[in-house]
Amino acid sequence: MDHQGTKRFVPVETGAPRYGSDLIAAAIREQGFPYICLNPGASYRHLHDSLVNYLGNEKPKIILCMHEEHAIGIAQGWAKITDRPLAAAVHSNVGLMHATMGIFDAWCDRVPVVVIGATGPLDATKRRPWIEWIHCTIDQGGLVRNFTKWDDEPGSPEAAVESIRRATMLASARPGGPVYVNLDVTVQEMELEKVPALHDISRFRAPADPEPPRGELEAAIEILAKARRPVILSGRTSRSEPGWADRIRLAELIGAKVITHVKLPTSFPTTHPLFIGETGWKLSKSLLGHLTEADAVLSLDWLDLAGTINQVFPPGTPSAPVISVSNDFHIHRGWNMDYQGLPAVDVNIPTVPETATARLLEALEPRLPAPKTYERRRLNAEPSTTAGPISxxxxxxxxxxxxxxxxxxxxxxxxxxxxxxxxxxxxxxxxxxxxxxxxxxxxxxxxxxxxxxxxxxxxxxxxxxxxxxxxxxxxxxxxxxxxxxxxxxxxxxxxxxxxxxxxxxxxxxxxxxxxxxxxxxxxxxxxxxxxxxxxxxxxxxxxxxxxxxxxxxxxxxxxxxxxxxxxxxxxxxxxxxxxxxxxxxxxxx
The missing domain is CATH 3.40.50.970 (Thiamin diphosphate (ThDP)-binding fold, Pyr/PP domains)
Structure with a gap:
C-alpha cells in the first residue's frame, strides 16, 4: 500500500492456462473486449482471479461497478457508440436478478452485450453449506431467456470457450442483443490436464448482413423510381458513417422527406432540409399530413411500423405502397411484445438498412437525375425570456x-x-x-x-x-x-x-x-x-x-x-x- 492505503498491483506472469477459469479468461480476451464490467461475486471468484492474476487485469481490464445493473448499462452505452459488444459479469442468481432490467433494456434496444454469469456447483456434494445452496439455480438462464438472443451453461472449460465464441458471434449479428453464459464454479476451479487445441478465433466471425432478395429489391426500386412524394421512416441503424452518408444520398436522390424517432439513435441530420421532424408513438398533424400525401413509404427498420402506418392508413383504407427494410423478425418471441404490431407492407426486404440502402443507390443512381444541392439548415430557437424560472x-x-x-x-x-x-x-x-x-x-x-x-x-x-x-x-x-x-x-x-x-x-x-x-x-x-x-x-x-x-x-x-x-x-x-x-x-x- 502507499501512504494513503491505496493497494498496489503485484505484477503477474502469464504462461499456459492451469485452471478452467484461466482458459475461460483467455477466451474472453481473444474476443478483443477491452473491458469487463462487473460487481464482484463469489460464484465467479475463480474467473475473477484468472482475470487479475492470469491475464494481469489487461484486455480485458475490470471496470468495477456498484451494481450489476450498472455493469450492463455501461456495456450498453459502449455498444451504442461502437456497434460492438462489451463483456459484463454478474454474480450467481442474485446478481442476475439485479441485472435483468439492464439486460431487458439492451434487448429492446437491439444492442449487443455478452453477459458472463456463474453458479455454485451443480454437483450438490461439492456445495459449501447454505450459501452455495441458495446461489445454485437449476436453469439459471431461464431468468433471462425470454429477452436474450441465446444462453448456455457449458459443462467443461473447453465447452466454455466455444460458448463464449458463439455468444459473441450471436450478440454481434444484427439484430444485436444480449447473450448469457453461465459458468458452474466447478468448471472454473478444475485444474487442466492439458491445454485443448482450438481453432483460430478469426474463423468465428459474425455472419455478414444478408443481401436483399432480388425480387423484393426490384419491386422496391420500381416503386421508389416512380415516386414523387416519398417519405423515409429512418429507424434503427448502425453508427456507421458510410451508412449515414448513404441515407442522405438516397433521400436526396429520390427527394424523400425524412422522419426519425425520438426513442432511437439519430439516423439522419436534423439540419437537412429534407428532415421534417422527430416523432414519438403519436404523429403530429404536420407529419401525419406528409405521410398521408406520400406515394411511397420506405421504412428503414422503423420502431413500431404498424403503429405509425395505422395512424396514416387505417385498416380498410387506401394506402401508399410501403417498403419495409428489417430483419428484426428473427428475434421476435412470445413472452414480450417489444416487436410491436404486425405491419401491413407491400415489399418486405429482410436485411439491415445499410445493406438495403447501398443496393437501392446502386440501382437508382443510374436511372434518376442527379439530385439538387441542399443547404444546411440551422435550428435557431431562442429562449422566450432572459431571467426567471427555467421551463x-x-x-x-x-x-x-x-x-x-x-x-x-x-x-x-x-x-x-x-x-x-x-x-x-x-x-x-x-x-x-x-x-x-x-x-x-x-x-x-x-x-x-x-x-x-x-x-x-x-x-x-x-x-x-x-x-x-x-x-x-x-x-x-x-x-x-x-x-x-x-x-x-x-x-x-x-x-x-x-x-x-x-x-x-x-x-x-x-x-x-x-x-x-x-x-x-x-x-x-x-x-x-x-x-x-x-x-x-x-x-x-x-x-x-x-x-x-x-x-x-x-x-x-x-x-x-x-x-x-x-x-x-x-x-x-x-x-x-x-x-x-x-x-x-x-x-x-
Whole structure:
C-alpha cells in the first residue's frame, strides 16, 4: 500500500492456462473486449482471479461497478457508440436478478452485450453449506431467456470457450442483443490436464448482413423510381458513417422527406432540409399530413411500423405502397411484445438498412437525375425570456444555443423533451432511449458511451441529460466514472417529481371526475428535496446547482462543457417545473 492505503498491483506472469477459469479468461480476451464490467461475486471468484492474476487485469481490464445493473448499462452505452459488444459479469442468481432490467433494456434496444454469469456447483456434494445452496439455480438462464438472443451453461472449460465464441458471434449479428453464459464454479476451479487445441478465433466471425432478395429489391426500386412524394421512416441503424452518408444520398436522390424517432439513435441530420421532424408513438398533424400525401413509404427498420402506418392508413383504407427494410423478425418471441404490431407492407426486404440502402443507390443512381444541392439548415430557437424560472423548453433552447457549434454526444434525453430540439449531424450526436424504459439506466449508459468516446480519442463532448428520477436510481454509476476518470457531463432536468406517473394520475382523475390537483400525492420528491449534487459528490464527482434562474443557465452549461473537455466528469442540477413539452421546439414540416 502507499501512504494513503491505496493497494498496489503485484505484477503477474502469464504462461499456459492451469485452471478452467484461466482458459475461460483467455477466451474472453481473444474476443478483443477491452473491458469487463462487473460487481464482484463469489460464484465467479475463480474467473475473477484468472482475470487479475492470469491475464494481469489487461484486455480485458475490470471496470468495477456498484451494481450489476450498472455493469450492463455501461456495456450498453459502449455498444451504442461502437456497434460492438462489451463483456459484463454478474454474480450467481442474485446478481442476475439485479441485472435483468439492464439486460431487458439492451434487448429492446437491439444492442449487443455478452453477459458472463456463474453458479455454485451443480454437483450438490461439492456445495459449501447454505450459501452455495441458495446461489445454485437449476436453469439459471431461464431468468433471462425470454429477452436474450441465446444462453448456455457449458459443462467443461473447453465447452466454455466455444460458448463464449458463439455468444459473441450471436450478440454481434444484427439484430444485436444480449447473450448469457453461465459458468458452474466447478468448471472454473478444475485444474487442466492439458491445454485443448482450438481453432483460430478469426474463423468465428459474425455472419455478414444478408443481401436483399432480388425480387423484393426490384419491386422496391420500381416503386421508389416512380415516386414523387416519398417519405423515409429512418429507424434503427448502425453508427456507421458510410451508412449515414448513404441515407442522405438516397433521400436526396429520390427527394424523400425524412422522419426519425425520438426513442432511437439519430439516423439522419436534423439540419437537412429534407428532415421534417422527430416523432414519438403519436404523429403530429404536420407529419401525419406528409405521410398521408406520400406515394411511397420506405421504412428503414422503423420502431413500431404498424403503429405509425395505422395512424396514416387505417385498416380498410387506401394506402401508399410501403417498403419495409428489417430483419428484426428473427428475434421476435412470445413472452414480450417489444416487436410491436404486425405491419401491413407491400415489399418486405429482410436485411439491415445499410445493406438495403447501398443496393437501392446502386440501382437508382443510374436511372434518376442527379439530385439538387441542399443547404444546411440551422435550428435557431431562442429562449422566450432572459431571467426567471427555467421551463423544460427553456432548458432545451439554451442547451441548443450553447452546444450548436460544439461536437457533443447526447447519451440520453429526459421524458418530455421537445422534438426537433437538437442539431444532430453525426451518428454519435444522439444515442436514443434506453430501449426498455428502465428508469435508472441513463447514468450508466452515459458512462459506457463516454468511456468508448474517450478510448476512441474523440473530441466529442458526452452529455447525459437525465431526469431526477433516472439520476437518483442510477447515481452510484457515477462512482465508476470518477474511479476510471471518464469525462462526462450530467445535466439533471430536475422537476422533483416522478412526473410521468403524476401526469397519468392527473389524466385518470379527470376521466373519473375527481380532482387532478391531487396528482402530486405519492409522486413529488419533496419534504425534503433530495440534494442531487451531494449524491454526485458522494461518488467523487463535483458540479454545481441548483440552477434556478435562466440567466445563469448558459454559463453553467459552458463551465460544465469545459470541465469535461479538461478530462473530468461534472454534474449540473437544473430545476424545471413538472411538465412535458407538447410542442416541437422548431416546427419543420
Amino acid at each position: 423544460l423548453m427553456d432548458l432545451a433552447r439554451v442547451f441548443n444555443r450553447v452546444t450548436r457549434d460544439i461536437d457533443v454526444c447526447l447519451t440520453s434525453r429526459p421524458l418530455g423533451w421537445p422534438t426537433n430540439a437538437n442539431e444532430l449531424e453525426h451518428p454519435h450526436d444522439y444515442l436514443g432511449h434506453n430501449g426498455g424504459g428502465g428508469v435508472g439506466s441513463g447514468p450508466s449508459i452515459g458512462v459506457g458511451a463516454a468511456l468508448a468516446l474517450r478510448d476512441m480519442k474523440s473530441r466529442r463532448v458526452p452529455i447525459a441529460i437525465v431526469g431526477d428520477g433516472d439520476f437518483t436510481m442510477g447515481a452510484t454509476a457515477l462512482w465508476t466514472a470518477a474511479s476510471e476518470h471518464i469525462p462526462l457531463l450530467y445535466v439533471i432536468s430536475n422537476n422533483n417529481s416522478y412526473f410521468n406517473d403524476e401526469h397519468h394520475q392527473g389524466q385518470v382523475a379527470v376521466a373519473r371526475g375527481r380532482p387532478p390537483e391531487n396528482a402530486w400525492v405519492g409522486q413529488r420528491l419533496q419534504d425534503p428535496v433530495p440534494d442531487l449534487l451531494m449524491l454526485a459528490k458522494a461518488q467523487g464527482i463535483d458540479g454545481e446547482g441548483p440552477i434556478i434562474d435562466i440567466a445563469n443557465l448558459a454559463a453553467a452549461l459552458e463551465r460544465g462543457i469545459e470541465k469535461v473537455r479538461a478530462g473530468q466528469p461534472w454534474v449540473i442540477d437544473v430545476r424545471v417545473p413538472p411538465e412535458y413539452c407538447r410542442d416541437p421546439m422548431v416546427e419543420l414540416a
